[in-house]
Amino acid sequence: MYPSVSRWKTLLRTTALSVLAAAAAVGVGAVPASAAEGNVAWTVRTASNSYGEARSSYSYNVNPGGAVEDAMVVANRGPAPLTLAVYTADGFTTDAGQLDLLTRDKKSVAIGAWVKAKAESVVVQPGKTAQVPFTISVPENATPGDYVGGILTALTQTDQAEGINVDRRLGIRIKMRVGGELKPNLAIEDLHIAYDGSSNPFAKGDATITYKIHNVGNAALSGQQGVTVSGPFGLLRVRAGDIAAPPELLPGESWNVTVPVHGVAPTISLAATATLTPLLTDASGSTTSLKPVQITAHGWALPWMLLLVLVVLIVVLVGAYLYRRRTRAQRKVREDARVRDAVEQALRGPKPQTS
Template identity: 35%
Template sequence: MRRLFALVAAVAVAAVLTPAAAHAEPADDGNRAWSLRPGTPEGKPDKRTHYTLQGIPGAAVEEKVLVTNSSKVPASFVIYGTDAFNTSTGAFDLLPAAQKPTDIGSWMQFQAPAITIDAGATVAVPFKVVVPANATPGDHAGGVVVSLATGTDVKVDTRVAVRLYLRIAGLLRPVLAAQKVEAHYFGVTNPFSDGSVTVSYTAENTGNIRLQSHAKLVVKSALTGITLAEKKLPDLPELLPGQRVPHEAEIDGVFPAGPLTVRVELEPFGDPEQPVGQAVPKAEGHTTIWAWPWLLLIVLLILGTGAGFLVRRWLIRRRQARADAAALERRRARKESKAGAAA
């Protein structure tokens, strides 16, 4: 009987303790994970991966950003806007946190620039982009950034952002330029084979619309205009207004035909989600280089020198033969003259 009572008591204690253990707070592992995405006016997720907005000077555009705390514990975050730029490889990037934005990043106003979110929860944060009255027409690129609030003791501190594009109505100028074109020819040991041309150039967005571009490399004879080689290059990544990015390319199968014209051809195009609404002009840049088949020229020079030597020797022998024949003819004439005088 005592054993049965003890067993029942143990089960009762377990029943009391089990719910408490099930609701125990998870241990803080020191890691923080969070994400953000555009939201609907109702604060729900939508299909957008970034913001593509339209605006006019002096007006405001209202939006919402959804911030999710995937950490095991509540966490505090700061939300702010900043400007975008292209890196030296053409990638889209945002200004460092310590650098103050001067364009669209300074136009963003958040209803809650600092928030605390429970573990696993998502919060919709309203914000608006207040366009200045003197804002220039065209595309302005930036990002909505969420990072951990300072003073949090964590192992990883990484900011997360979502792109934001705003096109301001007005005169749109989609212009891309290929500048600073330089080229070098590299031959091969076979004097009758083709070589290659390496090209470097800078793509610059001199307009006010963000553009991508198809690209092609063409090499022609500067004397005849005949195309010696052409190559379709990978599409250039999106280039923001006022940004420039260096590029390099190489093309094989180029015959060393003396002076060569090397041309970079760009065919820009806009974002399908935000059409330009007008024809985008093509762009090109070119340079001229010399590509001589030096080994072939050396061989021809040697052959020419040898042929010249043989021709010269033949001419000398011919002149000598003529001189000998003339001398013989003179001696014969003198003999005949003496014989006639003796008779």
């Protein structure tokens, strides 16, 4: 059964709002994030204090057992009082490579659980601002490394025309590095190579390399990638073109990569090598290149038309050999029979003559 037209409208609208929320939650720019539709409009920004002014997001270095106090400023740009829910959530990287925050119905286990806002809601009068203080308490047993989450404001409204409740979210990213031994590490997993040739057995074809980048360390990492494809003993090596960098992956996250490589000769056996250089960014924005990771996988690049010609040639040669062998055998049988008849005739001697 297919959804009704009104159901499709609901899905489309919910999707559009989710995209808006995701963009707002990242809080990348220095300009305060805002949400507006009809008579509803508000913005959020970081408070100015000892941590800095006009920050685009929150960033902290805290040891296990430590705590941080900060605040978010909410401004009501609309004509009516605004009551907003306040909550915190863990962050994650979407399939599109963007940072998003869990919705309120999802359980947070890191920053979303460590951050406590002073109140679960805030009321902001028209044209006014209100501060939302919050405290981050890092557990004593927190694992060292990078964590990302956010503090959000949310407004639930009823769309009477569609008969649904719509959630609008607006928040600011929180990035935290918990003190201790930092072990940044990326791994390349599930490397495969597939080859697509042409009907011309001597023409070059295309190879498709797929693999997964897995952040197996405890630091948020991006990376630079390189892929090469070669024949036996490293001959006829071809390098892939520019490969888009993966998004910054949080500890434990993975990213699937597909790389086309053109102009690959069908050398029967192919070797695909993927090289990944992890990039670590510190609090000041400085990026450090770590030791590259490299892995190789093998695959087949069979020139099917040439193989078909070879198979046909082999069949013809084998058939000719068998035919010649059979002909020789038949000739030998006939010769043996002739000799045998001659011997028998000689042994019987000449026929007696009758008078």
